[in-house]
Amino acid sequence: xxxxxxxxxxxxxxxxFVDSDLVYKFNRSPVAIIALAxxxxxxGGAVLAPFVTSQxxxxxxxxxxxxxxxxxxxxNQFTGDTFIFGADDQGRDVYATxxxxxxxxxxxxxxxxxxxxxxxxxxxxxxxFIGGRTDVIIMRIADIQLTFPAILVALLIFGIAKGITxxxxxxxxxxxxxxxxxxxxxxxxxxxxxxxxxxxxxxxxYVQAARLIGRSSFVIMIRxxxxxxxxxxxxxxxxxLALAIIAEATLSFLGVGAPPTQxxxxxxxxxxxxxxxxxxxxxxxFPAITxxxxxxxxxxxxxxxxxxxxxxxx
Amino acid sequence: xxxxxxRRVAQSVVxxxxxxxxxxxxxxxxxxxxxxxxxxxxxxxDIERVRSQLGLDQPFPVQYFKFLxxxxxxxxxxxxxxxxxxxxxxxxxxAPATLELAFVSALFALVLGISLGVYTAIRRDGWLxxxxxxxxxxxxxxxxxxxxxxxIYVFAVELxxxxxxxxxxxxxxxxxxxxxxxxxxxxxxxLPAITLGLYQMTLIMRLVRSEMLEVLxxxxxxxxxxxxxxxxxxxxxxxxxxxxxxxxxxxxxQLGSIIAFAIITETVFQWPGVGLLFINAIxxxxxxxxxxxxxxxxxxxxxxxxxxDLLYFSIDPRLKADGSxxxxx
Amino acid sequence: xxxxxxxxxxxxxxxxxxxxxxxxAVDDVSFDLARGEVLGLVGESGAGxxxxxxxxxxxxEAPGRITGGSISLEGKRIDNLSSAEMRQVRGRRIGMVFQDxxxxxxxxxxxxxxxxxxxxxxLPMSAREARERAIGLLxxxxxxxxxxxxxxxxxxxxxxxxxxxxxxxxxxxxxxxVIADEPTTALDVSVQAQIIxxxxxxxxxRNASVILITHDMGVIxxxxxxxxxxxxxxxxxxxxxxxxxxxxxxxxxxxxxxxIPSLTSTDDRLVQIPGSMPRLNNIPEGCAFNPRCxxxxxxxxxxxxxxxxxxxxxxxxxxxxxxxxxxxx
Numbered sequence: 001x002x003x004x005x006x007x008x009x010x011x012x013x014x015x016x017f018v019d020s021d022l023v024y025k026f027n028r029s030p031v032a033i034i035a036l037a038x039x040x041x042x043x044g045g046a047v048l049a050p051f052v053t054s055q056x057x058x059x060x061x062x063x064x065x066x067x068x069x070x071x072x073x074x075x076n077q078f079t080g081d082t083f084i085f086g087a088d089d090q091g092r093d094v095y096a097t098x099x100x101x102x103x104x105x106x107x108x109x110x111x112x113x114x115x116x117x118x119x120x121x122x123x124x125x126x127x128x129f130i131g132g133r134t135d136v137i138i139m140r141i142a143d144i145q146l147t148f149p150a151i152l153v154a155l156l157i158f159g160i161a162k163g164i165t166x167x168x169x170x171x172x173x174x175x176x177x178x179x180x181x182x183x184x185x186x187x188x189x190x191x192x193x194x195x196x197x198x199x200x201x202x203x204x205x206y207v208q209a210a211r212l213i214g215r216s217s218f219v220i221m222i223r224x225x226x227x228x229x230x231x232x233x234x235x236x237x238x239x240x241l242a243l244a245i246i247a248e249a250t251l252s253f254l255g256v257g258a259p260p261t262q263x264x265x266x267x268x269x270x271x272x273x274x275x276x277x278x279x280x281x282x283x284x285x286f287p288a289i290t291x292x293x294x295x296x297x298x299x300x301x302x303x304x305x306x307x308x309x310x311x312x313x314x
Numbered sequence: 315x316x317x318x319x320x321r322r323v324a325q326s327v328v329x330x331x332x333x334x335x336x337x338x339x340x341x342x343x344x345x346x347x348x349x350x351x352x353x354x355x356x357x358x359x360d361i362e363r364v365r366s367q368l369g370l371d372q373p374f375p376v377q378y379f380k381f382l383x384x385x386x387x388x389x390x391x392x393x394x395x396x397x398x399x400x401x402x403x404x405x406x407x408x409a410p411a412t413l414e415l416a417f418v419s420a421l422f423a424l425v426l427g428i429s430l431g432v433y434t435a436i437r438r439d440g441w442l443x444x445x446x447x448x449x450x451x452x453x454x455x456x457x458x459x460x461x462x463x464x465x466i467y468v469f470a471v472e473l474x475x476x477x478x479x480x481x482x483x484x485x486x487x488x489x490x491x492x493x494x495x496x497x498x499x500x501x502x503x504x505l506p507a508i509t510l511g512l513y514q515m516t517l518i519m520r521l522v523r524s525e526m527l528e529v530l531x532x533x534x535x536x537x538x539x540x541x542x543x544x545x546x547x548x549x550x551x552x553x554x555x556x557x558x559x560x561x562x563x564x565x566x567x568q569l570g571s572i573i574a575f576a577i578i579t580e581t582v583f584q585w586p587g588v589g590l591l592f593i594n595a596i597x598x599x600x601x602x603x604x605x606x607x608x609x610x611x612x613x614x615x616x617x618x619x620x621x622x623d624l625l626y627f628s629i630d631p632r633l634k635a636d637g638s639x640x641x642x643x
Numbered sequence: 644x645x646x647x648x649x650x651x652x653x654x655x656x657x658x659x660x661x662x663x664x665x666x667x668a669v670d671d672v673s674f675d676l677a678r679g680e681v682l683g684l685v686g687e688s689g690a691g692x693x694x695x696x697x698x699x700x701x702x703x704e705a706p707g708r709i710t711g712g713s714i715s716l717e718g719k720r721i722d723n724l725s726s727a728e729m730r731q732v733r734g735r736r737i738g739m740v741f742q743d744x745x746x747x748x749x750x751x752x753x754x755x756x757x758x759x760x761x762x763x764x765x766l767p768m769s770a771r772e773a774r775e776r777a778i779g780l781l782x783x784x785x786x787x788x789x790x791x792x793x794x795x796x797x798x799x800x801x802x803x804x805x806x807x808x809x810x811x812x813x814x815x816x817x818x819x820x821v822i823a824d825e826p827t828t829a830l831d832v833s834v835q836a837q838i839i840x841x842x843x844x845x846x847x848x849r850n851a852s853v854i855l856i857t858h859d860m861g862v863i864x865x866x867x868x869x870x871x872x873x874x875x876x877x878x879x880x881x882x883x884x885x886x887x888x889x890x891x892x893x894x895x896x897x898x899x900x901x902x903i904p905s906l907t908s909t910d911d912r913l914v915q916i917p918g919s920m921p922r923l924n925n926i927p928e929g930c931a932f933n934p935r936c937x938x939x940x941x942x943x944x945x946x947x948x949x950x951x952x953x954x955x956x957x958x959x960x961x962x963x964x965x966x967x968x969x970x971x972x
Binding site: 151155160162164246249254256269281288296299 | 329332340343451452454455456457458459460463466467471478567571574575577578581592593595596597599601604608611612615616619
């Protein structure tokens with residue numbers, strides 16, 4: 001609140017202060033520590049997938065059909081190979097498919113949130129800064145969109161994209177369509193927070209003063225507002241990441257997301273569901289547990305961040 | 315108050331016109347409607363004939379107006395590309411399944427959500443409250459489809475108590491098929507309804523709890539306490555009513571989104587409703603079905619929004635006096 | 644039985660835990676209150692006056708609690724009653740008026756609903772009788788056209804009128820004691836005197852005792868029979884209001900009187916006490932006032948003075964330890 005300072009030094013100091021305070025609170029919250037540990041472990045596993053797995057499950061050459069339906073932790077009766085999470089119908093190591101699947105899930109999640117953030121922050125800034133008709137139009141669109149659940153908006157965008165692209169390209173661009181669909185369904189929150197902060201900041205005297213001496217107030221706005229909105233945007237981004245991961249999994253589960261050639265956790269669960277009745281529970285169970293752990297720990301982190309930074313998000 | 319209602323109705327109409335425009339643009343620009351209607355064997359004359367039949371040679375605003383008129387006056391939503399039947403008929407066939415499911419889910423979410431929210435607010439530090447709150451956080455992070463799969467695994471695969479898909483036996487009353495009247499229909503309803511309602515239930519519960527805690531800290535509750543009113547009266551008469559004012563808005567919107575979330579539940583349970591229809595339409599790019607679904611759900615949402623606002627008015631006397639304060643943020 | 648004072652507070656101590664330490668908000672406070680008497684309780688904010696009031700009516704918010712002493716109403720202890728028993732006392736025998744009339748009334752219920760509810764909880768009356776009584780009460784507190792306005796909601800009244808309603812609610816079941824916690828602080832200066840008059844008139848008509856909590860010595864001077872001055876959770880001085888104002892004993896009370904413009908008519912200089920009241924986690928050894936006192940001597944920083952009699956008053960100050968020899972000075 002009290003930051004009126006101009007130079008980077010001041011910002012650095014505030015940042016350091018926030019950081020240390022955050023670190024202090026973090027060390028006292030076992031939930032946050034566990035959530036962060038799980039998140040880091042999962043993201044690390046996904047990033048390092050090629051180094052911590054013995055096969056690339058989507059390279060047909062590395063698969064052995066004889067390994068199909070291997071049970072978890074038991075040597076396969078034909079080949080003697082052991083898979084900790086078992087293998088699926090085509091002999092793919094479920095452990096490896098999860099790590100590779102998580103790469104897709106996380107990529108889509110991060111990219112969608114980034115997209116939503118850039119879009120939302122820019123529109124919020126514009127809306128608050130220019131005001132007038134621009135503000136009315138942007139905020140009305142936001143209101144209308146908020147009326148509809150994000151998943152519906154994403155589905156619709158997916159449907160439109162599918163309609164305007166030739167069938168041969170659909171699988172290739174599916175991931176990008178997912179990112180755009182989820183991102184577009186999630187920008188409103190960012191825009192609202194940034195717009196609010198912009199309006200507050202705009203009315204402050206130093207902005208008026210800067211205008212008087214002929215400085216581009218837009219530059220000042222960017223230098224002062226963006227730092228001000230940093231913590232709420234961070235909180236929204238974290239919670240959005242959890243939502244985006246769930247949204248991606250849901251869309252893929254519904255069969256309108258990541259294609260089987262590039263399966264995400266949701267696709268894996270969709271595939272695994274088919275084996276539920278025949279007793280091969282592991283094909284479904286491990287991807288599902290992973291998705292749950294990922295979504296829950298990111299959610300808990302977001303929850304904790306919100307309490308710790310305590311921006312007025314309510 | 316009247317001015318407020320008129321303004322809200324006008325806003326709703328604008329929203330619907332915008333949605334209509336989106337839906338119409340879907341028809342007009344996504345895929346070629348002529349190609350979709352005629353298929354492979356077509357002549358230039360055919361194309362011209364269909365174009366003028368569909369009015370595609372007229373200016374865009376005229377086309378849009380005709381499109382809206384067709385819907386509002388004749389209930390003409392076009393013909394499904396995939397099934398070759400009027401979309402209106404298909405939807406009418408499917409609607410009862412979704413509406414019954416949504417109704418039971420909403421009831422479940424509302425009753426359980428409000429009671430658990432009140433309970434966890436009043437017994438704030440009880441172990442049961444803490445357990446419920448922790449579970450609810452897991453519930454929020456749990457994707458709907460996973461809940462569905464979990465329920466299927468436990469109650470259909472392992473225990474074999476309840477069916478894992480479909481509506482069971484239904485009875486036809488007029489144009490409405492209901493699953494409420496047969497045992498198998500009711501049994502088939504349980505798992506999907508819980509799956510669909512659980513997320514909303516968690517949200518409502520957390521919302522009721524936080525609002526209720528806020529209200530319990532308020533001066534008028536303290537004053538009611540100082541007047542020696544029985545605690546049951548304070549909790550369930552004074553505090554609950556004040557809690558419900560803000561809860562109603564969000565709850566209303568949540569209940570609306572139950573219909574939308576039904577898409578997921580219907581896919582998991584192969585429930586023959588509108589949501590499953592919509593997903594299939596997306597997979598096959600069946601534009602008329604997509605557009606119709608979009609428009610119907612918009613009407614539903616806008617109506618719910620409107621009702622919520624009016625309900626708000628009837629509960630909070632402060633808004634009756636000065637309409638200007640209503641709806642403002 | 645009859646020689647019991649209406650209210651007797653003995654060695655009352657209220658503490659609440661904070662960051663591992665126990666903070667003492669009310670520290671060993673004792674006083675009696677006779678039937679029909681008006682006792683002013685003054686002190687700076689944080690001096691423990693509101694907490695004393697809350698302790699008497701049994702509404703100390705957790706985690707704070709009474710950790711010592713006793714509170715008796717007509718000789719019967721009320722500080723150890725069960726919460727159900729205490730509800731019979733609150734409203735029925737002890738009424739309370741809060742500071743802010745804008746937030747003391749539940750916005751979603753009419754005045755009639757709130758009054759009738761309170762009356763019927765405590766008195767065996769039909770809804771009709773209770774309504775008659777409620778209208779009577781509103782007339783008494785000076786609400787014009789009470790029989791029509793009774794069905795209005797709180798937001799339809801001005802702040803002053805709402806505080807009258809609050810007084811009516813506090814008196815609804817004829818309590819023998821009314822605790823008024825800063826009843827005029829939130830109001831316009833122009834209506835403050837009216838509210839005090841209404842409160843005083845109604846209580847004296849009913850022979851009800853009043854504890855008037857305020858930091859406004861002017862109000863005390865005009866209203867109270869006796870005054871108790873609190874400082875850092877402790878009683879500094881208690882005695883008849885005239886004597887305390889004319890001839891304060893405790894150095895803190897002297898300073899307090901000196902800082903009131905209207906009372907220092909002979910001298911137009913206002914006296915200020917240097918420094919500020921200590922925080923609860925930082926109360927000095929000995930007399931809590933010693934760092935600010937201009938008559939401090941060695942004993943004040945070592946031992947804490949108990950309340951001691953001095954003429955018609957009680958005062959906790961070492962200056963009056965040997966009352967006979969000191970008072971002649």
